[in-house]
């Protein structure tokens with residue numbers, strides 16, 4: 001039977017960063033990925049906020065520069081704003097900085113950093129469950145001291161640890177189109193179906209396009225809404241349409257149980273109002289990896305992870321979840337209410353909304 005100090009399930013940003021920081025402290029780390037290639041297929045809008053925007057949202061974050069030190073070749077173009085477009089086509093322009101990436105190459109880079117620190121990546125390897133404190137996997141049993149679930153929104157590790165599921169995750173699909181789309185992201189609210197929104201996120205001579213929807217308000221097929229969105233905006237997808245679920249209600253109640261932790265989407269560490277989760281998975285992953293290693297080396301309680309990530313991220317994430325609830329209650333029911341609420345909010349409050357800040361008073 002394989003034995004390892006820290007077993008991490010998943011090689012997305014949460015899993016790779018957790019593995020990297022745990023391995024940096026000298027413990028043995030293995031991270032499993034059920035897919036045959038890290039990051040493939042891409043199921044993401046591929047936007048990363050700038051360090052300045054991340055710190056503005058999470059002011060307690062320290063040493064962001066080393067965590068988000070992403071090489072230039074992984075940055076497609078700089079993004080300088082967001083255009084929020086209401087159901088009648090009226091645009092509100094907001095400043096917001098960041099860059100777009102190719103998410104497959106991005107995830108592969110993070111996994112490589114973890115491997116360079118000594119973490120062992122095992123691909124096409126599926127975690128199946130925990131029995132008697134041992135991980136059952138498609139390639140045999142693995143004994144571990146600490147297990148980390150970085151296995152995405154429907155986390156099997158969370159379930160096996162007796163932790164809560166993400167409630168009401170919403171489905172979203174994405175594809176790539178060719179063309180020049182400037183340097184502002186476009187977010188379209190309403191116009192497709194109640195509770196559905198679309199995006200065009202510019203890349204170099206291409207763009208990532210997509211549609212997400214709240215099943216609470218729309219019961220049609222997401223693919224048909226995507227087709228409506230592409231037709232309306234004259235977009236011709238060049239790639240297969242890929243989809244996934246996005247946690248929408250903020251972090252789950254507890255992220256530690258026994259000798260296990262969950263991180264990233266598995267923990268609901270996603271900004272409810274815009275579905276952004278890459279930087280959060282990385283912030284929490286660094287804390288998780290450090291605490292996992294400290295637990296193995298000197299018995300540090302895993303509750304330290306719970307306390308530390310909540311200190312940095314919980315308040316802004318709860319504000320975002322509250323704002324999302326307000327939007328669901330008052331705005332997303334129909335095009336009419338969406339348009340009216342966007343008008344009432346105006347530019348300043350919408351800028352607060354996308355930055356996890358309070359919109360009232």
Ligand SMILES: Cc1cc2nc3c(=O)[nH]c(=O)nc-3n(C[C@H](O)[C@H](O)[C@H](O)COP(=O)(O)OP(=O)(O)OC[C@H]3O[C@@H](n4cnc5c(N)ncnc54)[C@H](O)[C@@H]3O)c2cc1C
Nearest residue numbers: 010012013014034044045046047127151152264265277278
């Ligand atoms: C359509 C869409 C668009 C998005 N756009 C953006 C965006 O533009 N910017 C942004 O910041 N965020 C975006 N997000 C959110 C972002 O993609 C996630 O928050 C982020 O990927 C979370 O990282 P993670 O490592 O927690 O999970 P994931 O990236 O989901 O990684 C989990 C990994 O675990 C693996 N896995 C799962 N189960 C098992 C198992 N049993 N055994 C082994 N391996 C397993 C999976 O194959 C996967 O590789 C978007 C999400 C969606 C769905």
